[in-house]
Amino acid sequence: MTSLRERKKEATRDALRHAAVTLYREHGPQAVTVEDICAKAGVSARTFFNYFETKDEAALFLDVSTEQLRRRIIDRPAPESPLQALRAVFAARLEQVAQSDIFRERTLLLRERPELVPRMTHTNRAFEAAVVAGLAARTGLPDDDIYVRTTAAAAFAAHRTAVTCWQPGEDPGLVTLLHQALDVLERGFTPSRPG
Known part of the structure; x- marks a missing residue:
């Protein structure tokens, strides 16, 4: 059984992925920044880089x-x-x-x-x-x-x-x-x- 901490981490990862994919579809990859993804997911840029190295990694x-x-x-x-x-x-x-x-x-x-x-x-x-x-x-x-x-x-x-x-x-x-x-x-x- 996964711990509460692991579930929270997975929820954050999913929120970042969902934000990245949604923004890529709405605005195109070139127009989206890591900051945009973080704002949509409600997390800091530091949190983003705990999960992904690039915006493409989050989206794709x-x-x-x-x-x-x-x-x-x-x-x-x-x-x-x-x-x-x-x-x-x-x-x-x-x-x-x-x-x-x-x-x-x-x-x-x-x-x-x-x-x-x-x-x-x-x-x-x-x-x-x-x-x-x-x-x-x-x-x-x-x-x-x-x-x-x-x-x-x-x-x-x-x-x-x-x-x-x-x-x-x-x-x-x-x-x-x-x-x-x-x-x-x-x-x-x-x-x-x-x-």
């Missing part, structure tokens, strides 16, 4: 515990194939983040301002590296094995495609889209046939 980057992600992949039941394990881990993660107003707003921000997408390269690399590490540990293969790298890259692309195709508040939901994208991989990229 999600907390992805790479160690937790790696561990979840490893800890999936042994009979699952690597792709089934990734499906379960990714689905659980997306089910959680799809409930977040910040995630929905950030998704819309990135669609409205695609020039921001390259700024997320570091986060995406860390996420994919955690998947590689989890698959390597799960299969007993080295991190640079072609199977590990290809499976991780394909599953990560399916994850990214699900988020790209998702329309917040509409069907199909984010997790359904993830399953559809991973089904494409499991069918060997053979198109599904209607009926």
